[in-house]
Amino acid sequence: MRLQLALDRLSKARCIRLAEDTKQDVDIIEIGTGVIKEYGMSIIREMRELFPDKTILADMKTCDAAKHEVKQALEAGADITTVMGFSADASIKDALQEAEKLGGQIMIDLLEIQSKQRVEELASLGVKLVSLHVGKDQQSKGSFHKDLFKLTEGTNLTVAVAGGINAESLPSIVEKDPDIIIVGSTITGQENPQKMAGKLKSYLKK
């Protein structure tokens, strides 16, 4: 199991500091959507240079013009870029094709997807990696819940999970064997983010 640190709603300096402080326990550095909107592709380039050995995910949340946006993120240095699961099949196919051409990966964000049929369609289009995700705004009604795993049960998809995950909720999520645990605010909001990243990592299966 891998730990992904989501860097959201932060300055560039803070993103770099957090990535540096937690690098011992974090496997994937996620550059959050808002951070990309603020700094553009330059922050992906900079993080690539600063953390050459880490997997970098650009949370582009692409939903159209997929070929162009996937190219932007991967050429800037991301290993993985995100595309929304509700996008047109044409966008999903273009994204997968472009990622294959450039040697990167697509993570399909299943935010607000409620039908297993859509997940199966995505798999049949060639999708391999998805994230089960409760969005920031929906978290006022509840954080990530393991019922969401129903969407990917019985598939061969690699599954990431995200949405307000913390030290209390993580152990029961881990029981469901996701491949990637995405955590943002629970780490980035701490006075000692390194300690929290270490604590969360210790709950993950090897």
Ligand SMILES: O=C(CO)[C@H](O)[C@H](O)COP(=O)(O)O
């Ligand atoms: O993609 C995101 C928001 O759209 C976040 O990166 C993801 O939800 C993880 O952050 P947090 O743990 O703070 O919810």
